[in-house]
Amino acid sequence: MFNLFVFVLIAITLVLLSIFVDGLMTLHKEEIEAEKNHVRDGMEGYLDQTFGFGFVKIFKTMLDSDGNVRYLVYLPQYEWFKAPQYKWYEVYATKSGYQHNEIIQ
Numbered sequence: 001m002f003n004l005f006v007f008v009l010i011a012i013t014l015v016l017l018s019i020f021v022d023g024l025m026t027l028h029k030e031e032i033e034a035e036k037n038h039v040r041d042g043m044e045g046y047l048d049q050t051f052g053f054g055f056v057k058i059f060k061t062m063l064d065s066d067g068n069v070r071y072l073v074y075l076p077q078y079e080w081f082k083a084p085q086y087k088w089y090e091v092y093a094t095k096s097g098y099q100h101n102e103i104i105q
Helices: 002-036 042-051
Strands: 057-063 069-077 085-094 097-103
Touching (some): 042 085, 042 097
Antiparallel strands (some): 057 069, 085 097
């Protein structure tokens, strides 16, 4: 009788544990999708629209002679079993929005 009770208790525990893990996995997937669909404004929004969400990294923030903020960003490009190649861009605000220029090394 005790063996049957332990078997039923273990079975119930495993079922509840699988429901819990399934709920955690669903919640994790929803958080990732919500992060991808998050719309950002300003410079980050322009970078997301132009290069893709989270692909470019802001390396340096600079001020030009007019006092405008310019950003130096880089975009890593990966190849199979090789070190990444980096493309550098200068991103700045204009009256009609944002612009970027590739920096040739």
